[in-house]
Each structure stands twice: as C-alpha cells, then as structure tokens.
Amino acid sequence: MTSHVLHRNSLVQPPRAVSGDGIYIIDENGKRYLDASGGAAVSCLGHSDPDVRAAIIDQVGKLAYAHSGFFSSDPMEELADDLIAHAPAGMERVYFVSGGSEAVEASLKMARQYFLEIGEPDREFVIARRQSYHGNTLGALSVGGNMWRRRQFEPLLINASHVSPCYAYRDQRDDETLEDYGLRIANELEEVILQLGTGRVAAFVAEPVVGATSGAVAAVPGYFKRIREICDRYGVLLILDEVMCGMGRTGTLHAIEQEGISGDLQTIAKGLGAGYQPIGAVLVSGKIHKAIANGTGFFQHGHTYQGHATACAAALATQRTIRRRSLLENVVDQGENLQKALASRLGNHPYIGDIRGRGLFRGVEFVADRATKEAFEPSRKIHAKIKKAAFENGLMCYPMGGTIDGQRGDHVLFAPPYIITQNQIGDIVDLFSQTVDQVFTAEGLI
Numbered sequence: 001m002t003s004h005v006l007h008r009n010s011l012v013q014p015p016r017a018v019s020g021d022g023i024y025i026i027d028e029n030g031k032r033y034l035d036a037s038g039g040a041a042v043s044c045l046g047h048s049d050p051d052v053r054a055a056i057i058d059q060v061g062k063l064a065y066a067h068s069g070f071f072s073s074d075p076m077e078e079l080a081d082d083l084i085a086h087a088p089a090g091m092e093r094v095y096f097v098s099g100g101s102e103a104v105e106a107s108l109k110m111a112r113q114y115f116l117e118i119g120e121p122d123r124e125f126v127i128a129r130r131q132s133y134h135g136n137t138l139g140a141l142s143v144g145g146n147m148w149r150r151r152q153f154e155p156l157l158i159n160a161s162h163v164s165p166c167y168a169y170r171d172q173r174d175d176e177t178l179e180d181y182g183l184r185i186a187n188e189l190e191e192v193i194l195q196l197g198t199g200r201v202a203a204f205v206a207e208p209v210v211g212a213t214s215g216a217v218a219a220v221p222g223y224f225k226r227i228r229e230i231c232d233r234y235g236v237l238l239i240l241d242e243v244m245c246g247m248g249r250t251g252t253l254h255a256i257e258q259e260g261i262s263g264d265l266q267t268i269a270k271g272l273g274a275g276y277q278p279i280g281a282v283l284v285s286g287k288i289h290k291a292i293a294n295g296t297g298f299f300q301h302g303h304t305y306q307g308h309a310t311a312c313a314a315a316l317a318t319q320r321t322i323r324r325r326s327l328l329e330n331v332v333d334q335g336e337n338l339q340k341a342l343a344s345r346l347g348n349h350p351y352i353g354d355i356r357g358r359g360l361f362r363g364v365e366f367v368a369d370r371a372t373k374e375a376f377e378p379s380r381k382i383h384a385k386i387k388k389a390a391f392e393n394g395l396m397c398y399p400m401g402g403t404i405d406g407q408r409g410d411h412v413l414f415a416p417p418y419i420i421t422q423n424q425i426g427d428i429v430d431l432f433s434q435t436v437d438q439v440f441t442a443e444g445l446i
Contacts, residue, residue: 015027015028015029015031016028019047019048020046020047020048021047021048022046022047022048022419023035023046023416023420023424024047025047025396031394032394033394033396034395034396034427034428034431035047035416035417036395036396036414036415036428037397037398037413037414037415038270038275038415038416038417039396040212040244040398040415041211041244041245041249041270041271041361041398041413041415042270042271042274042275043274043275043417044249044270044271044318044322044417045274045276045318045322045417045418045419046417046419047275049274049276049318051317051321052274052317052318053276054317055313055314055316055317056276056277056310056313056314058313059309059310059313059314060310064309064310065305065308065310066309068096068302068306068307072307073307073309073312074309075310075312075313075316076096076307076309076312078312078316079094079312079313079316079319080094080096082316082319082320083268083281083283083319086253086319087254087283088254088257088262088263088266088283090262090264090285090286091262091266091285091286092284092285092286093283093284093286093289094281094282094283095110095281095284095299095306096279096280096281096306096307096308096312097269097280097281097282097303098279098305098306098308098311099269099278099280100135100243100267100269100270101134101137101140102135102137102280102303103135103243103267103269103281103282104134104137104139104140104143104205104239104241104243104267105137105139105140107205107239107265107267107282108126108139108140108143108203108205108239109139109299109300109301110265110282110284110288110292110299110301111126111202111203111239111264111265111288112202113292113300114237114288114291114292115202116295117292117294117295118291118295120199120235122197122199122200123199123201123202124200124202125160125161125197125200125201125202126142126143126158126160126161126201126202126204126205127160127161127162127163127192127196127201127203127204127205127236128143128144128145128160128161128162128163128204128205128206129145129162129163129164129165129166129210130145130147130162130163130164130405131146131210131214131403131404131405131406132145132146132162132205132206132207132210132213132214132241133145133146133149133207133210133211133213133244134205134241134243135243136149138153138156138157138158139158141157142159142160143160145162145165145213146213146406147402147406147407148401148402148406161192161196163185163188163189163192165210165217166182166185166186166217166219166220166223167210167214167217168181168220169217169353169354169356169365169373170373170404171185172220178220178221179220179222181220182219182221182222182226183222183223185223186222186223186224186227187230189204189227189230189231190230190233190234193236198234198235199235201234201236202237203236203237203238203239203264203265204227204230204231204236204237204239205239205241206224206227206238206239206240206241207240207244207245208224208240208242208245208246208250208255209245209249209250209255209357209361210245211243211244211245211361211413212244212398212400212413213400213402213403214363215356215357215363215364215365215400215411215413216357216358216361216363216413216414217356217363218356218357218358219259223259224256224259224261225259228261231264237264237265238263238264238265239263239264239266239267240256240263240265240266240267241266241267242254242255242256242266242268243268243270243280244270244361244415245361246270246271247268247271247272247319248271248322248327248328249271249331249359250331250335250357250358250359250360250361251328251331251332251335251358251359252328252359253328254266255358258358263283264285264287264288265282265283265284265285265288266282268280268281268282268283269281271318272315273311273314273315273318274314274315274318276317277308277310277311277313277315278308278311279308279311279312279314279315322418325419327419328418330418330419330420331359331360331418332359334360334416334420334421334425335358335359335360335361335362337422338360338362338414338416338425338428338429339355339357339362341425341426341428341429342355342362342364342429342432345429345433346364346429346432346433350445350446351366351367351368351370351376351436352364352365352366352367352370352436353365353366353367353373360414360415360416360417360418360420361413361414361415362413363411363412363413363414364412364414364432365403365409365410365411366382366386366409366411366412375404375408375409375410376410378401378402378407378408380443381401382401382410382439382443383401383411383412384399384401385439385442386399386410386412386435386439387399387412389435389438390431390432393431393434393435393438394431395431395432395435397414397432398412398413398414399411399412399413412432414428416428
C-alpha cells in the first residue's frame with residue numbers, strides 16, 4: 001500500500017502501530033514489541049494507562065482547546081500549581097509548550113529577554129557542551145553539541161560556544177579522582193566566559209544526565225555545584241535541559257535534585273505527559289519572572305498550542321498517577337535491577353565497554369577493544385545494526401552513533417516505562433543479549 005506520509009526515512013516503510021498494552025506496542029500483524037526505550041524516553045506509563053485516558057476523554061468533553069492569547073484554563077492552572085509544588089528551589093512559574101525543542105527555544109529567548117529587561121543588552125552568547133542534544137529546531141540545534149544532527153544545517157545556526165562534556169569513562173585521567181576530573185572539566189566554562197567577555201555571556205545550557213547523544217552519561221560528584229558557582233560568579237543563567245532525563249526518569253522527579261543545585265530555567269517534556277498528548281514546559285525561576293513582570297510585562301514569544309487544555313489534563317493525570325502508585329520508587333528499584341542484569345549478562349562482553357546511567361535511564365557503549373576503549377569504525381554502523389536486529393526480535397531500544405565525537409562510537413539507550421516489573425527487566429536483557437550475539441556473529445567477530 002502506498003503511503004503519502006513523508007516518513008523519517010523515505011526508504012523504509014515502518015509497520016503500523018495499532019494498539020498498546022502496558023509496556024508493549026502491537027502492530028497491524030499482531031506482533032508485540034517490548035518498548036524498552038519508552039519510544040524516545042517518553043512513554044513512562046506505558047501505552048494503556050486507564051487514568052490518563054479517562055482524563056483526556058473527560059477534558060475533551062468539556063473543552064479541548066482555548067488559545068492562551070485569550071484564555072487560561074483549569075487544567076493549565078492546576079498543572080502549573082502541581083509542577084511548582086514539586087519543583088526545584090527557586091522555580092515560581094511554568095511556561096507551557098508542545099515539546100522539548102520548543103521548551104529549549106523558549107528558554108533561550110527568555111534568557112535573552114531577561115538581560116534586556118535588567119539593562120544588560122550585551123549578553124548575547126550562549127555556551128553549551130559538546131556531545132549534548134537540546135532539540136532539532138534551529139536555536140536548540142545551535143546550542144546542542146550533537147555534530148551528526150547539526151552538520152548539514154550549520155549555515156543556518158546561531159553562533160554558540162561549546163565546552164567539554166563531563167564524560168569520565170572517556171576523559172578522566174589516570175591521576176585524577178572523579179572529583180578532580182569534575183572540577184577540571186567544569187572550570188572550562190569559566191575559561192570560555194573569560195574569553196567571550198564577562199558581561200557578554202547570557203546562559204550555559206546542560207543536560208544533568210546526557211541522553212541521546214552519549215547514552216545516559218551522568219555527571220561526576222561536584223561537577224554541577226562548581227558549574228552553579230561559576231554561573232553565579234559571572235551572572236550567567238544556568239539552563240538545565242531535563243527534556244529526556246527529567247520527570248522521574250533517573251529516580252527523582254528532577255534529575256538535578258541528585259546534584260544539590262537548581263537552575264534558573266529548566267526544560268521538561270517527554271515524561272511530563274507520558275506521550276498521551278504532546279506537551280513540554282519551561283520552569284521559570286522567580287528572578288526571571290520578576291524581571292519580565294516588572295519590566296515590559298510581556299514575554300515576546302508564543303505558540304498556537306501552548307497550554308493546550310487537553311494536553312495539560314493528560315500531563316496532570318500522568319503526574320498524579322506517578323505519585324499515587326509510588327512509581328519513582330519502582331524507577332529506582334528496577335533501574336538497579338536493570339543495571340545489575342546488564343552487568344551480569346554483558347559486563348564482560350568483549351565488545352561492551354561501559355554500562356551506565358541512573359534510574360530507568362541506562363546506556364550501553366560498544367567498543368572494538370575493551371582495554372584501549374577504541375571504537376568501531378563508523379562505517380560498520382554497529383548501532384544501526386543493533387536497532388534493526390532488536391526490532392526484528394520484538395525489542396525497542398534507542399541506539400545512536402557518534403557517541404565520542406559525532407563520528408566515532410556506538411551506544412544503546414534504555415528508558416523503559418516506570419511500570420516495568422523485574423520479570424520484564426529480564427525479558428529486556430534476554431532479548432538484548434540475543435540481539436548483541438546475533439549482530440557480532442554476523443559481523444564475524446564472535
């Protein structure tokens with residue numbers, strides 16, 4: 001059957017998903033796929049939660065949508081109240097959007113407007129990290145450090161500076177403790193601020209746990225505290241991108257809780273609405289809101305569907321369900337089970353160098369040589385072969401290439417739903433191990 005959809009890959013016609021059953025998606029032929037990645041770390045409640053479905057139906061029956069240029073709505077107000085009640089210290093307002101890239105775009109514009117409001121118009125530069133990912137819109141892509149996604153669009157991107165990622169597996173020196181390494185890498189931010197000019201930098205953007213580009217890479221102890229100190233010293237806003245790693249994915253509602261600091265702006269999305277409706281948001285600190293409210297009073301930005309009533313109702317039901325069912329405790333417990341099971345089954349595999357992450361956010365990095373950590377030749381496309389074989393085996397995982405520098409390196413990311421059981425963790429590891437053996441056998445390596 002001919003499709004008129006411009007799919008992500010015009011050379012591939014994906015199977016049609018027709019229904020969801022807990023952590024499984026079922027296609028038109030009845031094949032079941034275990035969703036071990038939550039799509040893209042989105043489906044934290046699985047694909048058939050009755051409470052979220054009921055909330056959507058109820059809201060559509062009352063009011064599906066009202067443009068935020070004219071109205072607020074009960075779901076939007078209630079969701080904002082709920083998010084601020086559980087937000088990191090200093091957050092006082094919520095700006096709703098429809099997804100993660102929009103949230104990052106909004107945060108960049110908000111940072112720029114903040115400095116205009118307080119009379120510092122020279123602050124125009126943004127710093128982020130290499131091997132980061134902040135979204136696919138042009139502003140978000142500009143600050144992101146995912147070279148593969150950026151490359152063909154470089155002429156369209158705004159100028160942003162990038163410092164080293166906090167990636168101890170690759171970059172920690174033999175003579176350094178984790179804490180020493182973290183301070184060395186964090187201090188790169190201060191060096192770049194001084195190079196650009198202390199009154200010229202507006203914001204530093206970072207994922208507390210790096211997701212798609214590097215595969216569940218968490219910062220070392222002390223890194224983010226030093227980043228916060230540097231930002232405060234030079235009046236730079238700290239934008240925390242928790243689109244993928246936030247809203248419970250790493251075992252706490254906000255990943256940054258585990259670092260003991262707060263940002264000035266924080267983006268959230270994926271786990272906010274669990275995929276039942278498209279939604280994202282920016283958590284806004286009191287100082288930024290006050291600067292705008294006491295200045296022009298108007299944030300010069302907006303989207304048609306921001307604060308969408310049905311999307312907000314779905315997200316509110318999602319967050320209440322996570323709390324009512326104590327699912328963050330399950331994220332911690334099953335995350336540990338996933339780490340242990342992967343390490344037990346694959347920890348000594350000759351082509352797996354690192355198994356890492358927090359909560360139900362785990363990454364597996366492939367190497368050609370465990371001793372030297374040498375990556376496979378990019379032309380072998382190990383990550384793509386893993387994805388294809390896993391999908392054929394009924395397992396959804398999230399692979400990427402270019403883990404190290406945008407060209408070299410392969411990894412797989414796991415981000416299963418928060419409702420997962422220990423038996424289902426075993427199923428993931430069984431299917432993944434089977435897939436790994438298939439791929440490396442086909443490659444003539446085992």
